[in-house]
Amino acid sequence: MPPSHLVPSRRTFVKGLLGTTSFWLFSGHQGWSDALASNADSPYSPAYFTAAEWRFLQAACERIFPHDDVGPGALDLAVPEFIDRQMNTSYGRGEDWFMAGPFQDGPANLGYQLPLAPRDLYRHGIAATDSYARQQHGKAFADLAATDQVAILTALEGGAVTLGNVPGRTFFEQLRTNTMEGAFSDPIHGGNRHLGGWVMLGFPGARADFMDWVDQYGPAYPFGPVSISGETA
Amino acid sequence: MSIKNPDAIVVGAGWAGAILAKELTEAGLSVVMLERGPERTTAVEGAYPDSVDELRGAVRHRLFQNMAKTTVTVRNTPDQTALPYRQLAAFLPGEGVGGAGLHWSGVHFRAAAEDLTLRSTVVERYGEKFIPEGMNLQDYGVTYDELEPFYDKAEKVFGTAGTAYKVNGQVVGDGNVFAPSRSDDFPLPALKDVYSAHLFRGAAKEAGYHPYSLPAANASAQYTNPYGVQMGPCNFCGFCSGYDCYMYSKASPNVNILPALRGNPNFSMLTGAYVLRVNLDDDKKRATGVTYLDLATNKEVTLNADLVILSAFQFHNVHLMLLSGIGQPYDYAKNEGVVGRNFVYQTITTSRAWLSEKQFTNQFIGTGGGGVAIDDFNCMNFDHGPLGFVGGSPIWVNQAGVKPIAASGTGGGHGAPRWGEGYKKGLVNTYKHAVAIDAHGSNMAYHDIFLDLDPTWKNAYGVPLLRMTFTWKDNDVRMNRYVVGKIEPIMKALGAEKYELGMKKYGDPFDTRFYQTTHLGGGAVMGTDPKTSALNRYLQSWDVSNVFVIGSNAFPQGMGYNPTGTVAALAYWTAHHIRTTYLKNPGPLVQL
Ligand SMILES: Cc1cc2nc3c(=O)[nH]c(=O)nc-3n(C[C@H](O)[C@H](O)[C@H](O)COP(=O)(O)OP(=O)(O)OC[C@H]3O[C@@H](n4cnc5c(N)ncnc54)[C@H](O)[C@@H]3O)c2cc1C
Numbered sequence A: 001m002p003p004s005h006l007v008p009s010r011r012t013f014v015k016g017l018l019g020t021t022s023f024w025l026f027s028g029h030q031g032w033s034d035a036l037a038s039n040a041d042s043p044y045s046p047a048y049f050t051a052a053e054w055r056f057l058q059a060a061c062e063r064i065f066p067h068d069d070v071g072p073g074a075l076d077l078a079v080p081e082f083i084d085r086q087m088n089t090s091y092g093r094g095e096d097w098f099m100a101g102p103f104q105d106g107p108a109n110l111g112y113q114l115p116l117a118p119r120d121l122y123r124h125g126i127a128a129t130d131s132y133a134r135q136q137h138g139k140a141f142a143d144l145a146a147t148d149q150v151a152i153l154t155a156l157e158g159g160a161v162t163l164g165n166v167p168g169r170t171f172f173e174q175l176r177t178n179t180m181e182g183a184f185s186d187p188i189h190g191g192n193r194h195l196g197g198w199v200m201l202g203f204p205g206a207r208a209d210f211m212d213w214v215d216q217y218g219p220a221y222p223f224g225p226v227s228i229s230g231e232t233a
Numbered sequence B: 001m002s003i004k005n006p007d008a009i010v011v012g013a014g015w016a017g018a019i020l021a022k023e024l025t026e027a028g029l030s031v032v033m034l035e036r037g038p039e040r041t042t043a044v045e046g047a048y049p050d051s052v053d054e055l056r057g058a059v060r061h062r063l064f065q066n067m068a069k070t071t072v073t074v075r076n077t078p079d080q081t082a083l084p085y086r087q088l089a090a091f092l093p094g095e096g097v098g099g100a101g102l103h104w105s106g107v108h109f110r111a112a113a114e115d116l117t118l119r120s121t122v123v124e125r126y127g128e129k130f131i132p133e134g135m136n137l138q139d140y141g142v143t144y145d146e147l148e149p150f151y152d153k154a155e156k157v158f159g160t161a162g163t164a165y166k167v168n169g170q171v172v173g174d175g176n177v178f179a180p181s182r183s184d185d186f187p188l189p190a191l192k193d194v195y196s197a198h199l200f201r202g203a204a205k206e207a208g209y210h211p212y213s214l215p216a217a218n219a220s221a222q223y224t225n226p227y228g229v230q231m232g233p234c235n236f237c238g239f240c241s242g243y244d245c246y247m248y249s250k251a252s253p254n255v256n257i258l259p260a261l262r263g264n265p266n267f268s269m270l271t272g273a274y275v276l277r278v279n280l281d282d283d284k285k286r287a288t289g290v291t292y293l294d295l296a297t298n299k300e301v302t303l304n305a306d307l308v309i310l311s312a313f314q315f316h317n318v319h320l321m322l323l324s325g326i327g328q329p330y331d332y333a334k335n336e337g338v339v340g341r342n343f344v345y346q347t348i349t350t351s352r353a354w355l356s357e358k359q360f361t362n363q364f365i366g367t368g369g370g371g372v373a374i375d376d377f378n379c380m381n382f383d384h385g386p387l388g389f390v391g392g393s394p395i396w397v398n399q400a401g402v403k404p405i406a407a408s409g410t411g412g413g414h415g416a417p418r419w420g421e422g423y424k425k426g427l428v429n430t431y432k433h434a435v436a437i438d439a440h441g442s443n444m445a446y447h448d449i450f451l452d453l454d455p456t457w458k459n460a461y462g463v464p465l466l467r468m469t470f471t472w473k474d475n476d477v478r479m480n481r482y483v484v485g486k487i488e489p490i491m492k493a494l495g496a497e498k499y500e501l502g503m504k505k506y507g508d509p510f511d512t513r514f515y516q517t518t519h520l521g522g523g524a525v526m527g528t529d530p531k532t533s534a535l536n537r538y539l540q541s542w543d544v545s546n547v548f549v550i551g552s553n554a555f556p557q558g559m560g561y562n563p564t565g566t567v568a569a570l571a572y573w574t575a576h577h578i579r580t581t582y583l584k585n586p587g588p589l590v591q592l
C-alpha cells in the first residue's frame, strides 16, 4: 500500500481543476471526462494483467522509479495503471511496429527482432522473471526484499539473464521505457497521478505558451503544471 | 473512383511535392497529387490541447510513417543480412498530407557555396589524394549563385526568421559571417534567444567563435507569405519537433502552400493512394504515369500523365525508382550503376553543460528551429590540411523544447544511474540546470554504403522492402571528434560546473535504436556525369526524361546543415526550369 497521503483524493483533484482557467476553457472536452474517471478514488483493477503479473509490475516499477526524497515513485504516480492501459492500445498490441516475418536474430544495434508485441513481452517476461526469482530465491519477484529485486533487475539490464528466448535486457528496457512514460506522460493516459512527475521536474505540462518567459534569463519558470484535462498541481 | 488523367502526377504531399504542385498549376497544368497517408490539417491534428501530448506525439509517433505497413531493412556492411527496422527510432519518416514537413523542427538553412562544390573545392585546396579511399566525393552540379533566387523564394514562402550577414555583398547585420551573400534579408527578424542559447552566444564569442541565430521557419512575428497565407507568431510552446504546430507558426506544406492550392480546379489531392510504381513505355525512356493502390478499396489504379514528379522523400524516391526500373540500379560489387549509390545521413552528437543550481535553463521552453550556432568548424571554413578528414559540423544550442519522457532517456547524463536509486536526482538536476550543445555534421558517401531492394522482406502491399547498407566511417568520426573538441572552450566560458563532450567512437556501427536525425540523403543524386549521378542538375532522370525526382536524395553527400532549405530551393529551381524550358520542349534538359 502506498502511504495514505499519496492515495488520490477526489477533493484535491477537483480543487485543482477549479483553480485553473484551463478548466473553463476545456470543460466539455472529451479528454477531461476520461481523465476524471481515471482519477476516481476506487483502486484500479487491471484489465490486461493477471493478479500475479500485477504484483510483479507494481514491485518492478517501484524499484525502477522509487519513491524517495526527490519525489514520488512509480506507485504514487500510478505507473502500473498506465502500463496496463497501454496494453490495450495499438501500441500494446504491437500494431505500431513492423511485425511481418521472417523473424531472425541479429546484432543488437539493428534493433528489435522478436515476434512479440509489448503485451506478449510482458506476459512472457514476467512469468520468466518470476520463475528466475523462484529459482534463485525461492519466492516470486514481488515477495523478495528490495535489494534482491534490484539485483534481479540489474542482472536483466546487464544481459546476464535470458528469459527463454527473450534476452533479459529486452524485457528490462521495455519495462524501463514504459515506467518512464507512465511517470511523465499526461495523466490522460493513466499515470503521472496528480501531475507528480511533472511537479518533480518543474515541467509545466500542457501550458505550451512561453511568450512572456522566453527571455527571462536565470530564474525557474514560476507556474505549476496543467494537464490536457485541466488538472493543475 | 474514376479520376481524369492529369498533365502531371506528383507523388507525395510533403514540401517537395507541394512546391512542385503549386508551380505546375501556376504554369497551367492539371495536377493530381497522390499521398499514401491521410489528410492532415492544423484544425484537427494540431488542435490544442490534444496536440501537446508527448506520449501520443513524439513517443508513439502519431503523425509518422505507419510501420505496421511498411519499413526498410538495415545492415551495416554488405556481408551482413539486413533486418527490418521494426520500430521507429533512428529516423522518423513522415506520412500523410504535409509529410515530415508537418512535424519537422524548422531549422531552415541555405547550403554554403562550398557544400555544393565540395569535390572541386577539396581538390583545389588539397589535391585529389586528400580524398580518402572509397569515398565518392562529388559536386552537385549547381552553384550557390544559381540557387540563390530559389533559396530566397523558399524563405519567403516559409516565413523564415533570421539575421542576415551580407545582402548584395554589403554587411548588414550580426548574422553568420561564413554565410554567402544573399539577394535579400530574411523575411522575419531572428527569434529571441532562450536562456541556453543566450548563454551559448556569449560563451562562443568569448571563446573567439562567431555565433549567429539559427535560421528558423518558426515565425518570429505575424506573417503573410507570397501565396497570401498567414502565420502567427511562435510562442516557444516547445511541442515542436514531432508535432503539428497549433499556433500556425511553424512552416509546413499544410499551412504555407496547400491552402493556396486547394481551391484550384486544376489541382486534386488523393490521400490513401500508395504509389506502387511509375509505368514506363517499352523502351523505358518515357513514363506513361503511375499505378497506385487505393488503400480504401484495396484496388490498383493506373493514372496516365505526361509528367511524373517523385517527391515521396529521399529513400522512398529511390525505392520507387528501383521498383519502376528508372535508371541503372547501383551494383556495389561491380561499382556500377547509380540508383542507390551515395546513400548518406547526418552525424550528430550531443554534449552537455551543467550550470549552477541558481541557473534554470527551463528546457521545455523552445522552438524547433530556434537557437544559436557557430560555423567556425563547418564545411570548408577551417583548414583541413593537417586534419585528414573531409567535412565539418555546425555547433549549436537548439533547445527545441525538451519534454519529460525525452528527458527521462537522458537522465543524469553519461555514467549516471539509468533507474533506481540516484536516478531521479540526476534527472531532475539535469532537466533544471543543463544546456545541450549539438555537433550536427556532414556525412560523406562511400562505395560500400548504398540502397537496394531487400531479397527477403516485403511490405503489407507485397512490395520488396528497400534495403539500407549503412555505417559510420572513420572520416566522419575523426571530423566529429575534432569539432566536438572545439566545444571545450565554450564549456569553460559558460562557467559549467560539470560538462561532458559527446563524441562518436571509432568502430561503433550505425545503431537503429536511437534517434539521430531524419536527415537521410543521396541514393539518387544530381550531377553532371550520368555514371555517377541518377539525375541531371535539374533533378531530371537521365534515363526517363519526363520523371523529375525531388528531395534530399539529390545530395551527393550529407552536409553539416539540415536538408530542407536546400530541398525546397532545389524544388523551386527544378520547377523554374520545367516551366521555362521543359514544358516548351519536353525532353532531356541536359544533352550529353
Ligand atoms: C522530427 C523531425 C525534425 C526535423 N527537423 C528538421 C529541421 O529542423 N530542418 C530541416 O531542414 N529538416 C528537418 N527534418 C527533415 C525534414 O522534415 C525533411 O527534410 C522534409 O520534410 C522532406 O520533405 P520531402 O517533401 O522531401 O519529404 P516528406 O515530407 O517525407 O514527404 C513525402 C511524402 O510522400 C509520401 N509517400 C512516400 N511514399 C509514397 C508512396 N509510395 N505513395 C504515395 N505517397 C508516398 C509520404 O507519406 C510523405 O507524406 C526533420 C524531420 C523530422 C522527422
Ligand code: SF4
Residues within 6 Å of the ligand: B218, B219, B233, B234, B235, B236, B237, B238, B239, B240, B241, B243, B244, B245, B246, B247, B248, B249, B250, B366, B367, B368
Ligand atoms: S514552438 Fe512555436 S513553431 Fe513550434 S509548435 Fe510551438 S508555437 Fe509552433
